Amino acid sequence: MLKYASVALALAALGVAQQSEWGQCGGIGWTGATTCVSGTVCSALNAYYSQCIPGTASVTSSAPATGPTAPAGALPRLGGVNTAGYDFSVATDGSFTGTGVSPPTSQYTHFTAEGANLYRIPFAWQLMTPTLGGSIDQSFLSRYDQTVQAALNSGPNVMVIVDLHNYARWNGGIIAQGGPTDAQFQSIWTQLAQKYGSNSRVIFGIMNEPHDIPSISTWANSVQGVVNAVRAAGSKNFLLLPGSSWASAQAFPTEAGPYLVKVTDPLGGTSKLIFDVHKYLDSDNSGTHPDCTTDNVSVLQTLVQFLQANGNRQAILSETGGGNTSSCEMLLGNELSYVKSAYPTLAGFSVWAAGAFDTTYVLTVTPNADGTDQPLWIDAVQPNLP
Template identity: 70%
Template sequence: MKSLFVALVSISCALAQQAIYAQCGGTDWTGDKTCVTGAVCTAVNDYYYQCLPGTASTTATTTSSGPTSTPTVPAGGLPFVGGVNMAGYDFTVATDGSFNGTGSTPPVEQFSHFAQQGVNIFRIPFAWQLMTPTVGGNIDSGFFSRYDGSVQAALNSGSSPWVILDLHNYARWNGQIISQGGPTDAQYASLWSQVAAKYKDNSKIIFGIMNEPHDVPNISTWVASVQAVVDAIRAAGATSQYILLPGSSWSSAQAFPTEAGPQLVKVTDPAGGNSKLIFDVHKYLDSDNSGTHPDCTTDNVSVMQTLVDFLKANGNRQALLSETGGGNTSSCFTALNSELAFVKANSDSIAGFTVWSAGAFDTTYTLTLTPNADGSDQPLWTQAVRPNLP
């Protein structure tokens, strides 16, 4: 009986230990602080300790306020970035790529507001129809002046940030998919050739060539469209900038390793190497991964680990989590903090994040990160995002 009792106690203790990449400590943490064999409870920030691979003591401490080591960035890769989407110029773009509006300019003061807190990357979405009112046509100078005003405000916000120029059209123009019944690759590439020519001398610009392609009939054809844009950007003289390569299924981080990823890894860079080609992934934390609910049901750590494994197995490539987010609810404070802490701890593979969203959204939007009128931040920002900024 005694042997059985000891065995049961041992099993109970083992079951209580936290799995690799699970939370094991941090401010207000009340769960177990020990990790399974082969993992170390490591302080990622004051709010979040995580079981990371290692063999040191498995008991959490409370003296460290950051990671014990910084992941090694691949040669030529993107250093760790953390920031926010600044929505507005994408307003009224539908998921079929149609558009009927004028866009809204993100409040300029938000760039410095976030930069002062450590943000070093902004993502600024725009509608294709605003940039080139005719598919394959020339850039509209009036809109470009507006858009570039926001880009320059971001670049000059004080943190020397990176700025993602995000084409927010779901691989479509007015309901038709690029090169699959809709615009030709040449028409798609024409937009990026013109934009790249305007920013070719600024290496802090990142080209986000398409937001959330979805329901794409032929992945190989889409990958060819991506290659055409990469070639056009480099031919325009923009050879130092990173380019974000989106997959399919709404740029799903979960689908990427088995769906578009195996083909996108074959896209080549005329500028040489592949370190400037970063995979663009999204993943929300609500029940249906739509980013439309205020509550979070997952921290996505297992999904992100699978993505990391894929990236390492395919030449130590990098991805960027350019959309994720949650509501200003306690479930999201915990889950988003966990997800972003994992990204930070694995930034050699997932280079960083831009959370959705601030900018022209008001403070009643479900996933709002827009500061309040008195300058205070949303609880999700202070509880989950800010602790994981660079």
């Protein structure tokens, strides 16, 4: 990345480098070209991000750029954090051996007071239904619901993502592709719909990070089955539809996206079917390193173009994040600023992670014991909350 930044600096100095339409052209830490192609103007969206926007007059406002009109009933602008714990020890093959750890409920009032209005609360499938396809464990549901209610009660406009965190798997088997049946997958969501279906501020994240899926079309059919099942149970909640390759925002337009845009909603329309995407900023997009190497803006621009070309659909970046390092403070700030500018196509974000993670975790945004926040939250996240 540094090599290309150096080239861009050199060309800019010669006055020949120009950014393309919708490309970044400025902001704190930006080292690339600052002029735009003919017909566009480098417009400051906020301190972290300036963009080449079609037009003839400069925009110097911290307000997001005007985008497509939000569909009736669309998700509002959202921003917040994953509060992990009930997912602890879920492996990427969908196996689970733990008991889960309850996130501290004090975090919800803390973050909401600072402008957050979205919390994603992941849980292990095996905790919610110890027997595959069986009844929900009411003891665990009561424990989990206390956390959900604490988040909802932290503010009148707060929304919660109830997130099934099993990678489209149960103990190594892929849903409808050698593992759980579609009926077993639908069963847990039918029961959760009966619990939360009357609460419009609860969003159903139907599966975290499907990966290495042999048949994407079969996966899309499994997603359609869950949509049908929760609607049959009376739910009108927003539903998050995840793609493939770890819910990759980069892969979505060419892998799962063309299948998932065909998923229909028995309620009519598609405004309550939201695409669920993830993207990290470290060198291998794993979210395991403290340093960041990209701001993902070009990836998200491609995603926005795909969504707008397929019915002005919405997506949410429900996992992203970085370490408390200068590179991540700058690059995550750039990324989240772009997300904010791309509303309503990008409805918002939730960063990874707080909750039961301690302050030594590599991507922590958990507040310190004295109530102060991590540098990443202060410098990159908080400025881009709704």
